[in-house]
Amino acid sequence: MTTRMPSLKPMPVSILIVEHFPVVRAGIRRWLTATPDFAITGETPSAEEGLRMVEQLRPDLLLLDLVALRRFGYERLPAFRANQPLLPVILLNSRSENFHGMEMMCSSVNGYFPSDGDADELITAIRTVCSGKRHAVSAQRHGNEHAAMRHQRLSARELQVFHSMCRGERPTQTADRLSLSLSTVNRYRKLVCRKMGVDGVPGLIRYAIDQGIEVFPE
Numbered sequence: 001m002t003t004r005m006p007s008l009k010p011m012p013v014s015i016l017i018v019e020h021f022p023v024v025r026a027g028i029r030r031w032l033t034a035t036p037d038f039a040i041t042g043e044t045p046s047a048e049e050g051l052r053m054v055e056q057l058r059p060d061l062l063l064l065d066l067v068a069l070r071r072f073g074y075e076r077l078p079a080f081r082a083n084q085p086l087l088p089v090i091l092l093n094s095r096s097e098n099f100h101g102m103e104m105m106c107s108s109v110n111g112y113f114p115s116d117g118d119a120d121e122l123i124t125a126i127r128t129v130c131s132g133k134r135h136a137v138s139a140q141r142h143g144n145e146h147a148a149m150r151h152q153r154l155s156a157r158e159l160q161v162f163h164s165m166c167r168g169e170r171p172t173q174t175a176d177r178l179s180l181s182l183s184t185v186n187r188y189r190k191l192v193c194r195k196m197g198v199d200g201v202p203g204l205i206r207y208a209i210d211q212g213i214e215v216f217p218e
Helices: 022-033 047-058 064-073 072-083 097-103 119-130 156-166 171-178 180-198 201-211
Strands: 013-018 036-045 063-066 088-090 111-113
Touching: 013 022, 013 047, 013 119, 022 036, 022 119, 036 047, 036 088, 047 063, 047 064, 047 072, 063 072, 063 119, 064 072, 064 088, 072 088, 072 156, 088 119, 111 119, 111 201, 156 171, 156 180, 171 180, 180 201
Parallel strands: 013 036, 013 063, 063 088, 088 111
Antiparallel strands: none
């Protein structure tokens, strides 16, 4: 007589939610708890606390809010993957879709969820990035795919310098904040302008305004 081994059910995807706004966090929690193959391992409004929770809980996926990240510091985004290099990260956008699309190009982000997205879209995003793919918004959601191409050419470091230039930050301030030499920052500033096809900071600001890219003041 052959004994049939019981089939093992796959473990649910453990998800850590870092979302600044309580109402949004509650909505995401409600959506995800209704999905059997997802499990919320923790949640917090603070990116700093979220970093500690990533280290302690080692989730399968991180949902990270843009506002919480801004308060923590965009340049510190890679810290969330310091001990889990392959940790999928989806950036939750409560503001501008275009800014969100730009941030998605950073190596530490696998996809994003727009502010007007619904439960089905979030579930699709999670399953997409957990399968090892990048989740991108459709061209229709962005409005103009070709117009957005210029800022998508920038590397993660160039995006940081792009933001600092649009905020009116002096090169010395950028150098101190990013722990770079002044000559390196000036080189990045020239490279950003060349890739973006503008003559200087005013052109970058006009581009940001035209694309609806939010650059938060410090």
